[in-house]
Amino acid sequence: MVSRRPLGSLESEVLEVLWKSDDPLTPSEVLHRLDTDLAYTTVMTVLGRLWGKGLANRSKTGRAFAYSAVMSEADLSADRMRKVLDASSDRVATMSHFLDGLDSVQQRELRRMLEERE
Template identity: 50%
Template sequence: MRMQRAEGPRRAPGALEAEVLTILWEAEDPLAPAEVQDRLEGDLAYTTVVTILSRLYDKGVAAREKQGRSFRYHAVEDEAGLAARQMTKVLDNEPDRTSVLARFVSNLSMSDERELRKLLGKPGAKD
């Protein structure tokens, strides 16, 4: 007998991973898959939650620790760290990094440009 998915709007690609990651960021301690499942919106199967947690672990954005016969998960990085990792991944996949960086920098707002200059320790950064 085949189980049917509960009717309702489908999540956008990657949305479920983002929801799970947000739950991990907000948790003070590592969570078991059942605890993540309880905090998620909607009626998701336990196996689906385990699959998402395993994917996040495989991507290196979640870590896990063995407790008994199962794992507890926690986020490896905060949101800023994850965004930085994604930006690095995009650069790593581009054959012309210089052009990508130049385009990125040329599209920064003045305040973002000042922040970048401060971070790089370049002259011209005004507080």
Template identity: 50%
Template sequence: MKNRRRGHGDLEHEILAVLAAADAPLTPAEVRERLDAGLAYNTVTTVLARLQDKGRVTRRPAGRAYAYRAVRDRAQVVAHQMRRLLDDDSDRSAVLTRFVGALTPEDEALLVALLHRAEPDQT
């Protein structure tokens, strides 16, 4: 991968591929080593932090650093993105009202069923 200019998003995809192929979470140094030792450590940590913000990876403390793992469940990634969008707006009621108003009747029924299932027993 040396001597080649990466396109937009290529490094994210390469890092995700390295994490997905790993049997255990990897530190930024381990990702850098498996990908391209010529990359700056700070570049790898920046991309990993962005991937974590997007919900594409999870992290856990590992000594003085973090160890990262790729999120394999697409639904979890999308749910994280939806939550971030909701958190970015100060008028949650308006956002949720418009979201629910745009749902198909089938999706609305599914959402109602999920909300009922999530309610604690009132007995």
């Protein structure tokens, strides 16, 4: 079966894999971890796009590139960010509307649960 998932949502799935991994990954390793039936070239394209956006670093390992996620905020390319923000900044604010405010009781509850886990 051919996956017809749009490249856009694939991109975040690939980034999810990169963020989870401790080491840089080659396209075939990413493909393996995605456990889908994607084409190798698709994964390569997506990794290339992430690199182009400044969300991933790459280094040559043998014949292929190995990719790792850009972790520090300073390294994330600000140009690209601003461009999207211009189009949608006030929209983001309205889209992320108030759904379910946390009152002080809920906050205390959540803090308690967090402390229990740690």
